[in-house]
Amino acid sequence: LFEMLTGARPATADREELRREVLARKIPDGTIRAVLTALEPEPRRRFMSAQTFSDALAGTATTEGRREIAVATPFKFFASFEEEDAAYYFGRDRVITEILETVLFGRCMVLTGPSGTGKSSMIHAGLIPALRRAGAQPIVVPCRADPLKELVERLSTDAPSVKEYAPPTGRLGPPAMGLEEACYKAHRETGKPVVLILDQAERLYLEGGVDRDRRRSLEEALISISGTHTPFVAVLLAVREDFLAHLAPLRRSMGLSAGQEVRLGPLPRDACALALVEPLRAREITLADDLLAVLLDDLASACREMHIWQESEARDAVYPPHLQMAASILYESLGPEERTVTLEHYRRAGGLKGILEQHLRYVLDRYLEPDAARVAHTVAQSLVSPARTRLAVPEAVVRSRALRDNDPSALETALEVLVDLRIVHPVNIRSVRNLELVHDCLVGPILAWTDKTDLQRRSAKESLRVRLFRSLPDRVQYLDREELRDIQRFPDVVGDLDEELEHVGEDVRPPISARELVDRSSRRLRLRWTAWLTLACVTVAALVGFTVFRMHTLSLQAENVGRFHLQWQIIEPGPEGGLVPVPREELPELTWAVHRLDDVTRNPIGAPVPGSTFSAVTISRDPDEHSW
Numbered sequence: 001l002f003e004m005l006t007g008a009r010p011a012t013a014d015r016e017e018l019r020r021e022v023l024a025r026k027i028p029d030g031t032i033r034a035v036l037t038a039l040e041p042e043p044r045r046r047f048m049s050a051q052t053f054s055d056a057l058a059g060t061a062t063t064e065g066r067r068e069i070a071v072a073t074p075f076k077f078f079a080s081f082e083e084e085d086a087a088y089y090f091g092r093d094r095v096i097t098e099i100l101e102t103v104l105f106g107r108c109m110v111l112t113g114p115s116g117t118g119k120s121s122m123i124h125a126g127l128i129p130a131l132r133r134a135g136a137q138p139i140v141v142p143c144r145a146d147p148l149k150e151l152v153e154r155l156s157t158d159a160p161s162v163k164e165y166a167p168p169t170g171r172l173g174p175p176a177m178g179l180e181e182a183c184y185k186a187h188r189e190t191g192k193p194v195v196l197i198l199d200q201a202e203r204l205y206l207e208g209g210v211d212r213d214r215r216r217s218l219e220e221a222l223i224s225i226s227g228t229h230t231p232f233v234a235v236l237l238a239v240r241e242d243f244l245a246h247l248a249p250l251r252r253s254m255g256l257s258a259g260q261e262v263r264l265g266p267l268p269r270d271a272c273a274l275a276l277v278e279p280l281r282a283r284e285i286t287l288a289d290d291l292l293a294v295l296l297d298d299l300a301s302a303c304r305e306m307h308i309w310q311e312s313e314a315r316d317a318v319y320p321p322h323l324q325m326a327a328s329i330l331y332e333s334l335g336p337e338e339r340t341v342t343l344e345h346y347r348r349a350g351g352l353k354g355i356l357e358q359h360l361r362y363v364l365d366r367y368l369e370p371d372a373a374r375v376a377h378t379v380a381q382s383l384v385s386p387a388r389t390r391l392a393v394p395e396a397v398v399r400s401r402a403l404r405d406n407d408p409s410a411l412e413t414a415l416e417v418l419v420d421l422r423i424v425h426p427v428n429i430r431s432v433r434n435l436e437l438v439h440d441c442l443v444g445p446i447l448a449w450t451d452k453t454d455l456q457r458r459s460a461k462e463s464l465r466v467r468l469f470r471s472l473p474d475r476v477q478y479l480d481r482e483e484l485r486d487i488q489r490f491p492d493v494v495g496d497l498d499e500e501l502e503h504v505g506e507d508v509r510p511p512i513s514a515r516e517l518v519d520r521s522s523r524r525l526r527l528r529w530t531a532w533l534t535l536a537c538v539t540v541a542a543l544v545g546f547t548v549f550r551m552h553t554l555s556l557q558a559e560n561v562g563r564f565h566l567q568w569q570i571i572e573p574g575p576e577g578g579l580v581p582v583p584r585e586e587l588p589e590l591t592w593a594v595h596r597l598d599d600v601t602r603n604p605i606g607a608p609v610p611g612s613t614f615s616a617v618t619i620s621r622d623p624d625e626h627s628w
Contacts, residue, residue, distance in 0.1 A: 001035060001038070002035055002039065005031070005035065031057060033056070034053065034056035034057045037056070038053060073328075073331065074088040074279030074280060074282060074283055074327075074331065075088070075279060075324050075327040075328040075331055076121075076324050076328065077324060077325060077328045077423075079425060080118075080120040080121045080124060081118075081120075081121035081122075081124055081125035081126075082124050082125065083124050083125060083128050083129065085124075085125045086125045086126070086128075086129045087282060088125075088278075088279040088282060089121065089122075089125035089126055089275075090271070090274040090275045090278045090279065091267050091268075091271035091272060091274050091275040092118070092122050092126050092264075092267075092271065093126075095122065095262065095264060096122065096126045096127055096130050098262055099111065099127055099236070099262050100127075100130055100131070100134060102259075102260055102262060103131075103136075103195055103234045103236055104134060104136065104193075104234065107226070107231075107233070107234045107235070108226050108234060108235040108236075108237075108254055108255075108256055108260060109234075109235075109236055109237070109256065109260040109261065109262060110236075110237045110238075110239065110244075110247065110251065110256060110260065110261045110262070111123075111236060111237070111238040111239070111261075111262050111264060112238075112239050112240070112241050112244050112261065112262075112263050112264070113240070113241055113263055113264030113265060114240065114241050114242070115240050115241075115242075116319060116320060116321045117264045117265065117266065117319075117320060118264065118267075118320040119199070119238045119240075119264055120199055120200070120238070121320070122264065123140060123197060123199055123236075123238060124140065127197075127236075128140065128197075131195055135192055135193075136192055136193050136194075136195050136234075137186065137187070137190050137192040137193065137194050137195065138195045138197055139151060139154045139155060139186075139194060139195065139196050139197065140197040140199060141154060141196075141197070141198060141199070142198075142199045142200050142203070143198055143199070143200050143201050143202075143203040143204050143210055144200075144203060144210070144392070144427075144429045145210065145214075145429050146210070146214050147198060147204075147210065147214075147218055148179065148214065148217050148218040148221055149214075151179060151182075151196060151198075152178060152179055152182050155179075155182040155183060155185070155186045155194070156182065178221075179221040179224075179225065180221070180224055180225055180233070183196070183225070183232070183233045184232070184233075187232040187233070193231075193232045193233070193234065194232060194233050194234070195233075195234045195235075195236060196225075196233065196234070196235045196236070197236045197238065198235070198236070198237050198238065199238045200238065200239075200240075201237045201238060201239040201243070201247065202239050202240040202242075202243035202246075204218070204246075205243055205246040206389070211469075211470075219250050219253070222235055222250065222254060223250070223253045223254055226253075226254040226255060226256075227254075227255075235254075237250075241263070265317065266303055266317035266318055266319055266320075267317060267318040267319075267320055267323065268316070268317055268318075269296055269300065269316045269317065269318065272296060272299065272317075272318040272323060273292060273296065275320075275323060275327075276292065276295070276323065276327055277292070279327075280331070280341065284339065285331075285334070285339050285340070285341065286339065286340045286341070287340075287341050288340060288341060288342045288343060290343050291341060291342055291343040291345075291346055294343060294346065295326060295346065295352070296318070298351065298352040298353075299318040299319070299322050299323055299326070299352060300315075300316050300317060300318060302319065302322050302352055302353075303317055303318050303319045303322065322352065325355055326346075326352055326355050329349050329355050330345055330346060330349065333345045333348065333349060368413065368414060368417055369410070369413070371406065371407055371410040372410040372411075372413040372414045372417070373414070374406065374410075375402050375406045375407075375410045375411050375413075375414040376414040376417070376418055378401065378402045378406070379398055379402055379411075379414055379415065379418060379424070379435070380418070380423070380424070380437070380442070380446045381446055381458075382397075382398050382401050382402070383398070383424065383435060383436060383437050383446075384437070384443050384446050384447060385458075385462055388443055388447060389443065390436055390437045390443065391436070392427050392429060392434040392435070392436040393434060393435055393436070394432050394433070394434050394435075394500070395426065395433045395434060395435050396433075396500075397500040398415075398435050399411060399415075400499055400500060401496070401500075402414075415435075419435075423437065423442065424436065424437060456486065456489070456490075457489075457490045457493060459486065460483070460486035460487050460489065460490050460493055461490070461493040461496065461497060463479070463483045463486065463487075464479065464483070464487060464493060464494070464497055464514055464517070464518070465497060467479055467483070467517060468497070468501075468510040468512070468514060468517055469510055471510055471511055471512060471517065472511065473511040476511075476512065476517065476520065478517075478520065478521040478524050479517065479518065479521035481525060483521075484518070484521055484522060484525060487518060493514075494514045494515050494518055495514075495515075497514040498513050498514045498515055501513065501514070569581055570582040570584065570587060
């Protein structure tokens with residue numbers, strides 16, 4: 001085909017030279033893209049079938065065909081740059097050099113920055129190629145379900161003899177020694193130092209992210225590697241700035257100093273100009289000078305309005321997602337024969353504000369019929385958590401949610417367009433295909449579609465999901481009273497979640513169903529209330545009994561004030577000395593009386609004295625005779 005178009009066979013494998021040869025023949029741009037895609041050196045970047053190749057040439061490419069052609073576009077919308085996009089990645093050379101010096105000489109480091117500053121893009125399209133040029137062997141793993149297991153598997157892929165050190169499936173194993181030995185084997189096989197890069201490390205601490213046991217195993221492995229001072233292994237942890245404090249204990253254990261931390265800020269103005277101009281120049285497209293000045297001013301103004309950086313840092317800088325979105329829209333607005341992006345293209349797109357605010361609506365209105373657009377709303381909303389963060393949801397689950405009241409063909413169309421236009425991208429997590437929004441910037445517009453009731457329903461469902469996935473066979477995470485009350489308001493979420501779990505692999509499926517968890521939590525709550533009620537009743541009864549007893553005692557005391565019991569015994573001197581008792585019947589006329597006395601010193605015996613304070617007892621045989 002190339003020979004038919006140019007009159008000669010390709011003399012080189014260089015893509016840009018081939019493009020210049022085709023451009024010299026004034027061939028339509030769509031045909032040029034199709035030919036260059038078919039001539040890609042890497043088979044995985046070519047067309048997957050003759051049909052998609054034919055559709056691309058005819059200008060009726062399917063979504064899959066469009067996705068294949070889109071691989072080589074210079075801008076990425078909200079998607080991250082990959083290693084194959086390194087030719088279009090500009091603007092971070094200084095930071096990449098600083099990271100190289102830290103990783104290659106300091107061994108371990110932390111890369112941080114606010115969400116959206118391009119940490120993942122810089123790692124894949126900037127740092128990895130630089131590490132390869134420096135003779136290192138980078139191993140990049142996102143922190144998803146089991147990053148430690150994935151690290152060992154990636155090392156095993158690069159060095160086959162390492163496979164014996166991989167932990168068995170379903171077990172955590174002794175990870176620290178396994179990872180260290182796997183790194184050693186990989187280094188021995190390739191002769192290159194190993195750089196372990198853990199991207200999106202904030203997922204270690206997110207709800208529904210890496211579970212506690214796997215996180216602890218990974219931390220032990222990293223601490224072991226950093227503690228042995230192995231010269232052929234370095235570690236890079238990339239984490240969002242708002243989760244940096246969670247990483248503090250691990251950093252202390254790994255012995256990382258402040259000098260082993262690099263912060264990725266917004267893109268400086270001069271670097272932003274490079275990131276705009278150079279990728280277009282690689283496609284032989286120019287950016288008008290007046291548009292560049294206006295666009296840089298608008299991007300800097302939008303960055304200042306975000307309030308996520310200090311004023312001095314964001315004064316003349318650019319938020320990378322804004323740049324990629326604006327540049328992508330401008331690039332796609334070019335006609336087949338246009339080779340200059342002008343200020344008029346920018347104004348027709350509504351300026352930066354119009355591009356950012358209307359992108360989702362623009363995509364849904366332009367590429368989707370009303371039925372498919374409604375399904376796209378449902379799909380996008382299912383990928384946002386009540387905590388206003390992105391969710392990675394199994395594709396089968398997304399499909400089951402969207403198919404309840406929608407046409408299957410509309411769902412297929414919606415998913416194809418969302419993936420093709422880089423609003424949603426597929427992610428494989430533990431061999432399960434998941435869907436995820438490409439960037440946090442999309443969360444706000446999607447939440448604007450969601451009313452309060454729907455948000456509460458999704459919050460109840462997410463609470464139930466988190467409790468399920470935290471439960472173990474011998475330790476169930478029960479729902480509390482507030483969560484049960486929310487679920488009772490939306491009882492359909494239980495069936496929805498059980499239906500979703502049918503599409504989850506056996507190795508990650510919770511030990512109990514959502515219905516069983518709700519029932520057990522309800523029973524447990526009822527038992528708790530019963531126990532508390534019983535305890536309260538017993539306590540009240542005890543208090544009442546004690547009060548009655550106390551009142552009765554006080555009443556008796558009040559009635560018996562001044563009352564006493566007198567026991568007496570009559571004795572007389574015995575014949576042999578001492579005292580002997582006298583039987584009471586021998587003294588039948590003996591009487592006794594109590595006399596009150598005013599003055600003990602006088603001690604009058606006989607008549608009672610009024611107002612006395614002391615008492616004395618007189619016992620006599622006869623009152624006229626004598627007394628004892």
